[in-house]
Amino acid sequence: MVMPFFLLVLSAALCTSAFPSHYRCTFFTKNKYMTWTAAQAYCRENHADLATVYSQEEAERILNIETGDPSVWIGLRRSNSSVKWSNGVRVNYTKNKADDGRKEPFCTTMKADGDWENVNCTLERPFMCYNKGDGDHPLSYTLIKQKRSWCEAQRFCRLHHTDLVSISSSTQNDAVKEEGRSSNPFWIGLIHTDWEWSDGACSTFRNWRTGNPGEVKDCVKASTGQNYHTWVASDCTSEFQALCYKDEIHVIKSTKTWESALDYCNQNYEGFLRIESPQDQRRLEEELHKSNLSGPVWLGLRQSRLFGFWIWANGMNVGWSNWEGGSQPEQPLSHICGAIATSGPGKFKWSDQNCLSKSYFLCEGRNVTGL
Structure with a gap:
């Protein structure tokens, strides 16, 4: 049986449609x-x-x-400090040139010669993440060649590695320079702001x-x-x-089928969670990262058996998407319910799943029952 779709009740509060997300x-x-x-x-x-x-x-x-x-x-x-590393480590080494009176905030890139340059944080650059080491696995660096703003680079490193790289010595600076030699200049984790x-x-x-x-x-x-x-x-x-x-995102840590999860979200919140934009996706990734779940988690995604297109549980068409493999699952091979991965190589990608399988799920909006 095709489950009917429900309209969300609008929140009495003002929910912004600009960054960071509609949540x-x-x-x-x-x-x-x-x-x-x-x-x-x-x-x-x-x-x-x-x-x-x-x-x-x-x-x-x-x-x-x-x-x-x-x-x-x-x-x-x-x-308390106008210059800081993204990971909170104290700044005790620098290769910055004078800031030449530019207005803060500004962020730091590493150039090909290993010197640092202060530039506008909203510029898009490649960036260097680091992975925290232990006794058997020393500290390692990963250059990300995708160009992003400093804040977006920080978010990516924290979700997929440890953080943007911090540098505490000339030896470490040389190692980071060598790792990033193919993509100069690139962001490092230094930000200058008094606020x-x-x-x-x-x-x-x-x-x-x-x-x-x-x-x-x-x-x-x-x-x-x-x-x-x-x-x-x-x-x-x-x-x-x-x-x-x-932020009206609710990670429900009990397992239900897709239709039971839909009923639960409609009865207890304002509906099943939907993703309308890259900003929504990024905000949800942060929430899932904190939740430390594994396996797929139900979204309010459902495929029409009759027409084959995907739709959100409130009746909205799927515009922006983040399907694993880059394209939406198609009939007749697809399952008709959608989820987001929380671990593995397809982390945070969407996929079709058997609607009768039981998974954690995501609701959005105010808690309408006072639970």
Whole structure:
């Protein structure tokens, strides 16, 4: 029997369609005025954290709301260190040239001669990951020739290796140079920024108002209900409303058939999880990486027995896709239910699976039952 498809109920919160994904919803602390630290605690207790902003498009979407106050706290705060390695190791060796007055943030590439260069973090470059060694397997390096921004390179290295490479000596610098000789310049794990996001996210987007951030005030408020949405460095003890966020992805760690999983997601959340974009895929990969599962996990993917095309459980057509092998499974050989791999050579790729097999599964949206 072909299972009917269900429409998702829209969340009452504002869910952003810009980066990082459609799973992210933002919440204003309406009529609650707090210091930055109190706002951070409130957001972490009731949602996920203070909001990170990734782009001008997202800033305009989530801040173009009249809140009754012209400003809200966001998750940006001055950090203790302006230069840091991606993996948190202390910077005790450098081959950087002077930053020639460029505005931060900026990130570091290694050139063919082994010297380092500071460039805009949004540029796309190859990058060097490292794999943490042990007694029998020493530290190793892996050059990724795909070109990505620094933040995307960091995300890739953390998902598939250990992290972007850090360098602590001239000997290590020479080894990294040799490994990357075919793709110079390439990203290494050094980033220069005086600011960091409350949730630890990597976003180098800044939208400072003229004259900001200055040297004294350490927390950031964003203007709302206007066309500019500019940011102002403010005293952390000032009181404003806050902008919180929560990612509405739910990894259900009980095994069910595809149709039983569909029923569960519709009854307890807003529906079976769907993936609409590369941003959705990347956000889901991060969640699955943290969950430490193995084997395929059900998505809200189903194939029409009659027409052979794939569709999401809420009735949406499949636009962007990430099928194993690069093309969707076709009848008559395909199974008609879809899953995402969490391990093995096809990690995070989509595949068709027998609908009667039992797997973990993914729901999205608010918990509508209070479970």
